[in-house]
Amino acid sequence: MRKAILGLDLGGTNIKSVIFDPVLNKIIFQGQIPTQAGSGVARVVDNIVSSIKDNLAAVEKSRRRVTALGIGSAGLVENGIVRNSPNLPGWQGSVPLLKLIRNKMPRGDLPVLIENDVNCLVAAEYAIGAAKGYSEVVGLAIGTGVGGGIIIGGRLVTGAHGGAGELGHMTVKMDGPLCKCGNHGCLEAMIGTDAIIQRFRQHSHSDAAVTVAQISKLAKSKDPAAIKTLSETGKILGTALASIANIFNPQMIVLGGGVIQTGKLLIDPAKQEMLKRAMPYNAKGLKIRTAKLGPAAGAVGAAILAYRYSAKSDNPEIN
Numbered sequence: 001m002r003k004a005i006l007g008l009d010l011g012g013t014n015i016k017s018v019i020f021d022p023v024l025n026k027i028i029f030q031g032q033i034p035t036q037a038g039s040g041v042a043r044v045v046d047n048i049v050s051s052i053k054d055n056l057a058a059v060e061k062s063r064r065r066v067t068a069l070g071i072g073s074a075g076l077v078e079n080g081i082v083r084n085s086p087n088l089p090g091w092q093g094s095v096p097l098l099k100l101i102r103n104k105m106p107r108g109d110l111p112v113l114i115e116n117d118v119n120c121l122v123a124a125e126y127a128i129g130a131a132k133g134y135s136e137v138v139g140l141a142i143g144t145g146v147g148g149g150i151i152i153g154g155r156l157v158t159g160a161h162g163g164a165g166e167l168g169h170m171t172v173k174m175d176g177p178l179c180k181c182g183n184h185g186c187l188e189a190m191i192g193t194d195a196i197i198q199r200f201r202q203h204s205h206s207d208a209a210v211t212v213a214q215i216s217k218l219a220k221s222k223d224p225a226a227i228k229t230l231s232e233t234g235k236i237l238g239t240a241l242a243s244i245a246n247i248f249n250p251q252m253i254v255l256g257g258g259v260i261q262t263g264k265l266l267i268d269p270a271k272q273e274m275l276k277r278a279m280p281y282n283a284k285g286l287k288i289r290t291a292k293l294g295p296a297a298g299a300v301g302a303a304i305l306a307y308r309y310s311a312k313s314d315n316p317e318i319n
């Protein structure tokens with residue numbers, strides 16, 4: 001019977017799931033159900049458990065057996081406890097997610113790994129995506145929030161309490177706007193979607209509702225305010241990339257998340273700024289690539305980490 005790993009990605013809107021073949025590195029099934037994050041922790045836990053049940057039942061019909069479960073969640077994750085998850089209302093404190101799920105899920109013997117969602121995304125890009133074949137990799141996912149993940153020597157860096165890799169909360173402007181984390185001038189508060197929309201409103205002198213996708217479209221049709229918005233945002237991103245280059249000296253930085261879909265008009269100014277600011281030897285040869293695996297990357301990474309965790313029953317070493 002072939003092995004399969006169940007990976008879940010707990011997002012503010014949907015719980016995405018994949019059944020992943022860890023030998024073929026291939027997605028077998030994928031799906032999603034609404035998170036219903038606004039209905040509170042108990043409802044979200046029920047939805048996670050129902051996704052687990054449905055997926056296990058689906059796999060049983062095939063000639064496979066699920067041997068591990070991985071879950072990616074926003075927030076700081078340590079030993080199955082999720083802390084400070086700002087996109088899940090009611091989750092601002094500590095939520096003992098592993099314990100809550102274990103009490104309700106079938107197959108109580110199944111090894112379960114819970115990891116930060118962007119760490120999962122970076123693990124997936126490292127294992128089978130844009131950074132395959134590299135051992136020193138930093139990932140940055142830019143959307144409403146800005147998250148990061150760090151791989152050094154082929155190993156995911158989790159820190160003393162699961163809080164490493166929060167690259168979105170490096171200060172890039174001393175007295176900048178207030179961030180959700182309580183600090184001022186974090187990268188997230190400067191280049192997350194809200195900040196980009198705010199910047200566009202200033203440059204276009206308009207308060208009309210607009211999305212980053214619309215700003216991107218306007219920029220491609222040569223709208224000066226939209227171009228200026230993306231170029232300024234790119235420059236700020238570039239300052240952060242320079243710090244990442246200097247601190248970690250990675251071979252590659254992988255950029256993911258919705259904001260990166262804006263493409264060259266954001267990424268080219270970011271690269272130029274990085275080259276201006278980073279120490280030349282660290283910038284030399286540094287590859288900046290966009291993520292390859294798309295919306296399923298978080299769930300795939302959770303599955304990959306869970307597989308390696310269950311195989312080694314040690315920390316989630318991923319090489």
Ligand SMILES: [Zn+2]
Nearest residue numbers: 169179181186
């Ligand atoms: Zn912050």
